[in-house]
Amino acid sequence: MPELPEVETTRRGIADRIRGLMVESVEVRQFRLRLPVPEDFSARLEGAILGDTLRRAKYLIVESSSGRLLIHLGMSGSLRIADPTQELRKHDHVIWNLEGDRQLRYHDPRRFGIVTWAGTEAEPHSLIQGLGPEPIGNEDLDGDALGDHLYAYSRKKTRRLRDFLLDGRVVAGVGNIYANEAAWRAGIRPDRSCGRIARQRYRKLAHDLQDVLQSAVDKGGSTLRDFVDPEGQTGYFQHVFNVYGREGEPCHHCESEIVREVLSNRSLFYCRQCQR
DNA sequence: AAGGTAACCTGACTGC
DNA sequence: TGCAGTCAGGTTACCT
Numbered sequence: 001m002p003e004l005p006e007v008e009t010t011r012r013g014i015a016d017r018i019r020g021l022m023v024e025s026v027e028v029r030q031f032r033l034r035l036p037v038p039e040d041f042s043a044r045l046e047g048a049i050l051g052d053t054l055r056r057a058k059y060l061i062v063e064s065s066s067g068r069l070l071i072h073l074g075m076s077g078s079l080r081i082a083d084p085t086q087e088l089r090k091h092d093h094v095i096w097n098l099e100g101d102r103q104l105r106y107h108d109p110r111r112f113g114i115v116t117w118a119g120t121e122a123e124p125h126s127l128i129q130g131l132g133p134e135p136i137g138n139e140d141l142d143g144d145a146l147g148d149h150l151y152a153y154s155r156k157k158t159r160r161l162r163d164f165l166l167d168g169r170v171v172a173g174v175g176n177i178y179a180n181e182a183a184w185r186a187g188i189r190p191d192r193s194c195g196r197i198a199r200q201r202y203r204k205l206a207h208d209l210q211d212v213l214q215s216a217v218d219k220g221g222s223t224l225r226d227f228v229d230p231e232g233q234t235g236y237f238q239h240v241f242n243v244y245g246r247e248g249e250p251c252h253h254c255e256s257e258i259v260r261e262v263l264s265n266r267s268l269f270y271c272r273q274c275q276r
Numbered sequence: 277a278a279g280g281t282a283a284c285c286t287g288a289c290t291g292c
Numbered sequence: 293t294g295c296a297g298t299c300a301g302g303t304t305a306c307c308t
Contacts, residue, residue: 073301074284075301075302244301264280282304282306289297292294292295
């Protein structure tokens, strides 16, 4: 269930537990993900030492002495640390056997995710090229700067705000939930044409986007602690959303009913009263 | 060039 | 109990 906060939570959950470990073997049980798992994936990783785990947008990059790995969780993917004696689940597609009787398991029922090579820093995989700025954890980009970036980038564009925010080239890692939530906080209808929104409103939107993502990461750190736990419950997000999934329920500001509409085949949720 | 749409998959849920 | 239909947190290739 990966939005940016869950990907970041996954990163924090696995980084310290795999860093420095040797890969004894890798078992690919399903090669057909959104992109095929490379044929040389297992052979090349055998004997490799794993390094740090980084996040870019919703991608995880795991450094190793045999090259960097690129992992995307798609719509239904998850990574967990497991004990080799634990039974494999259906849809456990890639198993890294690490030294010390520890496994990293990639699980993904819908198979929209990706497990492949990330390329080098000089020549990264095309999937992680051309991505927009990270909305949080980015010291060079405070809320006003992100707002100005969104404002400048949106001029003369006609797409709706929600679709604009979902475009990874505009800003990295924002998904449907947080685009809707940020628009509610900022009081902007998510179906407003992005090119007709004022700079000050983008600044507020950017601050709100950062706040909602950061608080979700902070919360994820506690509610999703088990996400990669060896005993592991996957642990679903227990967020309190203001609009997402709240069709027909009262707005937390004005009590009027939250409405749901479909745009680009995906749900929009907003308050007609508070968002203009 | 920008923007909308279909497509990739499985599982959970709803209503008949 | 079953079956058909709908929906889902993502991304991109392909049309217009």
